[in-house]
Amino acid sequence: MSGPRVPRNSYAIYRAVNRIFKGISSPPQGDYHEVVRYMNEELPRFEQANSSYLVLGSYRGAYGQRLREFANCLNMPTNAESIVLGDTINLDTAVVPEFDIKINLLGEAADYIAGVYEKESGGESPELGVVRALFVNKTFVFPRDYTGLTRDSLETREDVIQAALAVYYADFDHLDNEHSVAEKKKEEIASLLTVAQEEGIDINERELTDLIKERQNNIDEPPAEYSWVHLSFFKRFEAMTQCHPWTTMPELRDHADEMPGPERPQWETEFDVGMFCDE
Structure with a gap:
């Protein structure tokens, strides 16, 4: 009869468990059981994959839908597995925080970590701080509407897009009627294009108009705003070439390919629908 199987990433799991219980002199036995239960429930999926991804971000509402769509893109290759932290089982612990267990075990077990960010408030803020401190080398961030630390001038194509979105979603409450607002926005965007040229x-102009329409159709929201701390974290990952900003959902889906790991299925680019059509 064989003994218990040792996970392939056992050393990483030991590190995670040591951090989870660090500084707690005598945690209840039930907390130990919950850690083991979480390991048995969630980690086997990572064990069976050649490339595994922990996905972080906002887990509710439209934010959560976009986050899970991104995670599904990472799952496309048959030998890849992604886990959204917010979709894992709930734990019943007396002393050890549930979040500590989840972020440490999944963060250590995953080959890579992806964080999708769209706002400065919520639980994604502490998550970002933890992965920056513990797992920076294998973490990639995908902030919506990020163009770098605050700039006063247009330097890149992304700067122009974000400035145009800011104009498009501006209120212009001081103007009298809807026509005046539309004309004002049109003038402001034309001015942006002049500066860009x-x-x-x-x-x-056509590209910028199409991008604004695309944004309106799939994420009809003003440009995301971030705290100075968020921007500093993003800048750090940008310096490591591990930051990939996005504006629309097609861009975010495409960015799944920026993550290390197996290639997407060949049929995505080689499939010819014409082979099924009658000549």
Whole structure:
């Protein structure tokens, strides 16, 4: 009769468990059982994958839908597995915080971590701080509407897009009627394009209009705002080439390919629907 199977990432799990109970002199036996239960429930999926991903972000409402859509993109290759932290089982502990157990075990067990960010408030803020401190080298961040630390001028194509979105979603409450608001926005965006051309930024009116319409159709929200702390974290990951900003859902889905790991299925690019059509 064989003994218990040792997980392939046992050393990482030991590190996680040591952190979970660090500083707690005598945790209740039930807390130990909950840690083991979580390991048995959630970690086997990572064990069976060649590339595993822990996905962090906002887990509710439209934010959660977009987060899970991104996680599904990571799951496309048959030998890849992604887990959204907010979708894992709930734990009943007396002393050890549930979040400590989840972020430490999943963060250590995953090959890579992906954080999708769209706002500065909520539980994603402490998560970002933890992965920056413990797992920075294997973490990739995907902040919506991020263009770098605050800038006063247009330097890149992304700067122009974000400035145009800010104009499009501005209230302009001081104007009298809807026509005046539309005309004002049109003038502001035309001015942006003039400055962009003067700066040698490659974007034209048709592209900018299409991007605004696409944004309106799938994420009809003003540009995301972040605290100075968030921006500093994003800047750190940007310096490590591990930060990938996005504006629309198609861009976020495409960014799944920026994560290390197996390639997407060949049929996505090689499938020819014409082979099933009658000639």
